[in-house]
Amino acid sequence: MALTSSNMPELGLPAPDFTLPDTYGTPVSLSDFDSAAGLLVAFWCNHCPFVRHINAEFANFAAEYQAKGLAVVAISANDVTTHAEDDPVNMRRMAEESGYVFPYLYDETQDVARAFAAACTPDFFLYDADRRLVYRGRFDDATPGNDAPVTGSELRAAVDTLLAGLPIESAQNPSIGCNIKWRAG
Numbered sequence: 001m002a003l004t005s006s007n008m009p010e011l012g013l014p015a016p017d018f019t020l021p022d023t024y025g026t027p028v029s030l031s032d033f034d035s036a037a038g039l040l041v042a043f044w045c046n047h048c049p050f051v052r053h054i055n056a057e058f059a060n061f062a063a064e065y066q067a068k069g070l071a072v073v074a075i076s077a078n079d080v081t082t083h084a085e086d087d088p089v090n091m092r093r094m095a096e097e098s099g100y101v102f103p104y105l106y107d108e109t110q111d112v113a114r115a116f117a118a119a120c121t122p123d124f125f126l127y128d129a130d131r132r133l134v135y136r137g138r139f140d141d142a143t144p145g146n147d148a149p150v151t152g153s154e155l156r157a158a159v160d161t162l163l164a165g166l167p168i169e170s171a172q173n174p175s176i177g178c179n180i181k182w183r184a185g
Contacts, residue, residue: 003176003177003178003179004119004120004176004177004178004179004180005119005120005174005175005176006119006120006123006136006137006138006174006175006176007117007118007119008136008137008172008174009116009117009133009136010133011132011133011134011135011136011170012132012133013132013133014131014132014133015030015039015041015125015127015131015132015133016030016112016115016116017029017030017031018030018075018105018107018112018115020075020105020106020107020112021088021105021106022103022104022105022106023088023089023091023092023095023104023106024092025088028073028103028105030131033071033073036069036070036071036129037068037069037070037129037162037163038069038070038071038126038127038128038129038134038159038162038163039070039071039072039073039126039127039131040062040065040070040071040072040073040124040125040126040127040155040159041073041074041075041116041124041125041126041127042058042072042073042074042075042122042123042124042125043074043075043076043077043113043116043118043120043121043122043123043124043125043180044074044075044076044104044121044122045076045077045078045083045086045121045178045180045181046076046085046086046090046091046094047078047083047085047086047178048121048122048177048178049144049178050120050121050122050143050144050176050177050178051121051122051177051178052144053142053143053144053150054122054139054140054142054150054152055094055098056098056150057139057150057151057152058122058139058152059098059099059100059101061139061152061155061156062100062101062102063099063101065159066101066102068163069163070159070162070163071102072102073102073103073104073105074100074102074103074104074105075104075105075106075107075112075113075118076091076104076105076106076107076121077107077110077112077113077118077180078121078180078181079110079181079182079183079184080108081183082181083181086181088106091104091106092104110180110182110183113180118180119179119180120175120176120177120178120179120180121177121178121180122138122139122175122177123136123175123177123180124136124137124138124139124155124175126155126158126159126162126168128162134158134162134168135155135158135159135162135168135172136172136174136175137154137155137158137172137173137174137175138154138155138173138174138175138176139152139154139155139175140152140153140154140155141153141154141173143176154172154173158172
């Protein structure tokens with residue numbers, strides 16, 4: 001595992017367009033979320049200990065905030081030739097076991113991850129109703145091996161502020177996790 005931080009792209013950037021299959025092969029596109037008050041895109045995978053550490057609380061967070069009008073989608077872009085645990089069959093298993101109420105998409109070409117400038121798992125990108133980036137950073141300060149509780153406090157604060165129609169603080173902490181497993185060449 002290579003410890004990696006978010007790239008922290010510039011706030012205000014538009015959400016990159018995408019169409020990716022979910023774990024059942026059904027295509028999901030950025031435009032599918034047009035009516036949502038905000039969109040959270042999480043780069044995710046099955047094997048990463050940082051993702052596993054926050055997985056249950058993130059699933060709860062997503063259900064809570066989807067009920068408030070936030071669209072949530074997770075994307076796995078890892079190379080499954082080197083990390084078979086992250087293939088779509090195992091993604092579906094994780095989604096079902098974790099009770100995900102959001103689409104979990106597979107970025108086989110890794111083009112979408114590159115377009116978002118995703119670097120690690122987990123890596124969070126929050127967009128407003130106009131699909132402009134308003135938050136990129138971590139869920140909270142909990143990581144495997146520290147005693148911080150998993151609450152999602154930093155992402156919750158950003159989403160609450162967004163849904164209240166207020167500007168989000170621009171001082172944001174990068175997410176830290178496993179590097180995305182890029183294909184060689």
